[in-house]
Amino acid sequence: MPVLATARSRAGATLLGAVTAATLVAAAPAAAQPAPADSVLTWYDTTAAAIATGGAATQVTNNRTWAIAWLAGARAQTGTHSAVGQRAALAGAVHQTLITLIPGQQAAADATLATELAALPDRRQVRDGVAAGRAAAQRLIAERTGDGLDPASVNAPFTVPAAAPGVWQPTPPLFPAATQYGNRVARPFVLRSASQFRPVAPPALGSPRYEADLAEVRAYGSAASTLRTQAQTDTATFWLGSSLTLYTPILRAAVAQSPASIADRTRLIALFHVASVDTQIATSDAKYAYQRWRPVTAIQAGGDTSWLPLHTTPAHPDYPSGHNTYSGAAEGVLTGLTGPHARQPYTIGSPSAPGVTRTYTDWHQPSVENVDARVWSGIHTRNADLAGIRLGSDVARYVLSHAQPLLR
Incomplete structure (x- = not known):
């Protein structure tokens, strides 16, 4: 599945570059x-x-x-x-x-x-x-x-539904109230509506895909896993923190390496964050439309009541993964406006892995690691991660194809 996801992402990135590069070049001052x-x-x-x-x-x-x-x-x-x-x-x-x-x-x-x-x-x-x-x-x-993007509006109160198979419930150890519920009704910059690119429903409970995804998280995402390697644990920990914090140096590398004009690089930064905002709005729309329970809830409900994830589960539904919608949008914008590869290797750090750095040569590998990281952290199913990448990519493509009126 990761190999298939990689191929699809690269194909989408190539298409995005072809669709948007001419659009933005035409918008730039001659x-x-x-x-x-x-x-x-x-x-x-x-x-x-x-x-x-x-x-x-x-x-x-x-x-x-x-x-x-x-x-x-x-x-x-x-x-x-x-x-x-x-x-x-x-x-x-x-x-x-x-x-x-x-x-x-x-x-x-x-x-x-x-x-x-x-x-x-x-x-x-x-x-x-x-x-x-x-x-x-x-x-x-x-x-x-x-526009509904102030903190109070973003975290509008959510009434937790009655417990039922597949339905999101607050998660251990603290069982906090749901967050980001208000995002779904915030006003996007470019999207026509928050639900414009809503992904298809997650796999049905009991389906082969559902069971395979849950088994993977149970085995590799457990705090007590004996199958997860140290390298996998390191990846999960590196990508644990805020997507904005993790992607700020990635975008900076793209800007620093670009030979383009001040205006072109200003547009790159602007469109990156416009797409990030609209993606997060679309993410909350999907999360609260489907209200899919988290792996920890599903696994404990299945009888393994002592199972806990490697990392604490965020307080909102599983599907799709917000880390991966952000990653998909980021990769889409960077690929569309600068090409799939960095001009030279770039190195980033992580607040959740102090002193550790990772070096990349393209914008795709961080997406690959984000997909795996959320499974190995025990906080998302792989399907939720892959749906997140697709959603973010869809939003990025749409933002870039509608950039000209936005920039005027």
């Missing part, structure tokens, strides 16, 4: 100039630090901040053919977004802005660019007001 890496990366790092230090407790809210900041920058750069003008527009947009949405990080944002402006000529083009970026950010923040 006279765009090569960009110095440091200006885009400076604002990238400032955004990442502001969110890591003062961001929201809900991941999708932080993806929303990224999306607003960089989409505003992309809109402000429209029609600006010089690298200086693009750089000024980006500075105004990201700075305005950060001081508005994460006001506790204003000092750091102000310092970055001062450094950037000191490196630019003091002329009207720069002042106009900064003003355009600020205005674009203010308009977009106003447009997104009330």
